[in-house]
Amino acid sequence: AQSVAQPEDQVNVAEGNPLTVKCTYSVSGNPYLFWYVQYPNRGLQFLLKYITGDNLVKGSYGFEAEFNKSQTSFHLKKPSALVSDSALYFCAVRENSGGGADGLTFGKGTHLIIQP
């Protein structure tokens, strides 16, 4: 069974500082990894994904994530935080099994709070 851990319920960062939201995963095969963001009373918005290739993935709104296979991690990063980045962030995983069944397994989410 696959699983995702987001060890921090909340991350507080001052505006302009770099931010990191942590994610570790567990799958039996190769992973497909995703980050989504959820604003209050809204659906999930896709930020970025890792499929294969370059371990550093760039996504929307200046976010990037680094895939580390040995540490089974996929941390979300941004060089300079904005107040508007404050939201709930979800990491998700799907096994690259080729079987076509591809429901995502999500972490519990991390509240990111950017302080002015």
Place this chain on the structure above:
Amino acid sequence: DSGVTQTPKHLITATGQRVTLRCSPRSGDLSVYWYQQSLDQGLQFLIQYYNGEERAKGNILERFSAQQFPDLHSELNLSSLELGDSALYFCASSVNKGLTQYFGPGTRLTVL
């Protein structure tokens, strides 16, 4: 706006009742997924349909069922509702067996 639409936005009903949630995928997307978001369980995958056929099941209760119609819209049917079924229900869609799932705005179900 992801292009995935869900109706209704809010639904309030009583225990024991049955409701139907509707989802229209993005134009051209053949796969539809249903997820439940609750405080207790977080975001959980319920079921996937691909081009009208059930593709995968997740943590879906037997009281819940879904279908995907020829025009590719999907409906999630929830019956014999319990208080614990109160949650946000999201639909997502993707191209073919494509990797990126795009989520709709969700339907907030409240069971009283």
